[in-house]
Amino acid sequence: MNKTNTMSSYQQLVNHFEHISHLQHLQSICAWDGETMMPSGSAEQRSKAMAELDLVIHKASNKAEIKQWLAAAESEPLTELQASSLREMKRQIAIESALPESLVKAKRLAGSQCEHQWRSQRANNDWQGFKKNLKEVVKLSREEAQIRAQQQGLSPYDAMLDLYEPGMTTAELDKLFAELQTWLPELITQVQHKQANWHNDIDLRADIDLQHQLSLKVMSKLGFEFNLGRLDVSAHPFSGGVPTDLRITTHYHQSDFSSALFSTIHETGHACYEQYLPAAVAGLPAGLARSMAIHEGMSLFYEMQLGRDPLFLETLLPELNQTLNKQLSLQQLTQHLHKVSPSYIRIEADEVTYPAHIILRYQIEKAIIAGDVEVDDLPDLWQQLAQQLLGIDINGNHKLGVMQDIHWTDGSFGYFPSYTLGAMYAAQFKAAMAQQLEVTELIKAAELGPIFNWLKQNIWSKGSLLTTSELVIQATGEALNPKHFEQHLKARYL
Structure with missing residues (x-):
């Protein structure tokens, strides 16, 4: 038979x-x-x-x-x-x-x-x-x-958005981003005023081989399994592959080791999510990550909620100084990493001004797909929005403007909103986790296992077996709530 x-x-x-x-x-x-x-x-x-x-x-x-x-x-x-x-x-x-x-x-x-x-x-x-x-x-x-x-x-842009964030719509994004803009500009002003006397003249130079050694050590601390993946270098850091064969990349700048360090931490967040997706449906659509925003939620949890937390930095500092031959204090490192100042480059932006970079791209993406603007119009539109949202002047330097990102080169329109949605999810996951764990004490003691176990149980192991809304409600007790992101930023920076 x-x-x-x-x-x-x-x-x-x-x-x-x-x-x-x-x-x-x-x-x-x-x-x-x-x-x-x-x-x-x-x-x-x-x-x-x-x-x-x-x-x-x-x-x-x-x-x-x-x-x-x-x-x-x-x-x-x-x-x-x-x-x-x-x-x-x-x-x-x-x-x-x-x-x-x-x-x-x-x-x-x-x-x-x-x-x-x-x-x-x-x-x-x-x-x-x-x-x-x-x-x-x-x-x-x-x-x-x-x-x-x-x-x-759906509308054309919503159809593209759905590829990356199932169920999300322009109407919902417009609402979320409009609410964000009611408090973000004032927060940026308040933080800059508070930081007016900060000095940021520390020596961040480091040999690239030493930076690579540090990256590998930090990846191990964060639970990356090297028998299932590797770290390399690319022009734009990324994570790819499958759970049992993961490739992540970073970029090294000899003038500033922190760029590579936090790119590596960010991509490790992506990779750890992939490594712990549900094995029972491996190779099937249900075994994939839920959405790009949830994926970004994981990488931003690692980078922002954990990696830039002064308590985590304090545990990392001895090894950082030893590996890079530095003598940095916690205050010097924290002030460097928490300095808020509008910048040209999205991937180098601080945590507070970063959403403005995403709103800028979101506005342009919608207009491009709708046919309201043409490619020839993009430099002028970028200049206008950069001044409006970030107060910066591109002044014809396209590599700092419309040419800085890789995403549009292959037609990944609809992808950018995932970054700020991910920041919102990361803050909400941290808040929910804190209801069940003594998160502050765990970070202070460098005992990260319970934190990673919470993520495994509530996010990673679910894959796409639940819808995005089901996943978030089950993990946190509520739907996406941007208030957690606002509270996180105000607590850290004010």
């Missing part, structure tokens, strides 16, 4: 999604190699190979039998875990099957070319060269947004 005929439809789906997961695993490692190891002359052929792999995954996700299996599995006796898994399978197939093959391939090729050339164009402030490639990426992204919008009954 043919075993395939006796297998349940749900099991057929499991086998097929595991097959797709293996392909995506290879895709992520190839992408990591492209950012870290690939010679510059290999970009064109690698782009073609990646586009071909995209098509293989696209075809596998559109196999004719999948819809039959999905329909049949609905009437099969499923456990609660399997029912949740089936829900996420449906969502992933809807996403993967929405676009025609021609658009999938064209978008990959355009994105690869734009991203690869961006590396040198940004360094040379070459807006004219960059915008030619970006125009093609924007054109294809608008096509994608229109197709997804029609299929889901």
Whole structure:
């Protein structure tokens, strides 16, 4: 008897999604190699190979039998875990099957070319060269947004937003960001006034090899399992791979060790989330992280809620000074890390002004996808919003403005709001955790195990078995509440 005929439809789906997961695993490692190891002359052929792999995954996700299996599995006796898994399978197939093959391939090729050339164009402030490639990426992204919008009954930008943050809408984001702007500008002013006499002239220079040693030590303190992953260098720090084969990157600046240190801590937060996703649904959509905002919630919990806490810094300081051959005091380090001052570069922004960077990009993304602005308009629009939200003048320096981020090079429109949503989630998780644990005492004693266990039990081990709202309510007792973020910032900085 043919075993395939006796297998349940749900099991057929499991086998097929595991097959797709293996392909995506290879895709992520190839992408990591492209950012870290690939010679510059290999970009064109690698782009073609990646586009071909995209098509293989696209075809596998559109196999004719999948819809039959999905329909049949609905009437099969499923456990609660399997029912949740089936829900996420449906969502992933809807996403993967929405676009025609021609658009999938064209978008990959355009994105690869734009991203690869961006590396040198940004360094040379070459807006004219960059915008030619970006125009093609924007054109294809608008096509994608229109197709997804029609299929889901959403606005084009909401359809793109849903790829990264299921269930989130422009209407909800507008409300959250408008509330944030009622208190954030005043807070920035108050903090700057309080910090007016702070001196920030400490020597942050450090040998890059020593910085790398420190990064590895801190990753170990934070629970990263090196038998399942590694740390490398890229132009823009990121985390990728699968739970058992994780690749994270940082960037080193000899003039300031803190940039690499906190990039590493941030990416370790992403990686630890991945390493502890539910093994029972590994390789299936339900075994993936819930959303990009929850993912950012984990990295910002590590970086902001934990990493920049003076109590944590105090435990880290002896090893930091020993490894880097420094003699920094806790006050010097804390004042450097907590200094609030509007800056040009998002990834180097302080915790208080960072949301303004995200609101700036969010406003531009909405306008781009809606067709209200064109690529040629972006430098002027960026300049206007940077002055309005951050009080800074780009003055034609595009590498400090519209060219500074990698995200738009491959058409990742809808991604940026996840960063500030993640900051809100991180603060809310910390507040909920503090209702059950003596968090302050645990950090002070450098006993982080109970903190990580809380995250494992309430966030990491859930994967996508719950919806975002279910996950947050179950973990914290309430839906997303931005008040926790406001309270965190005021407590730390005022």
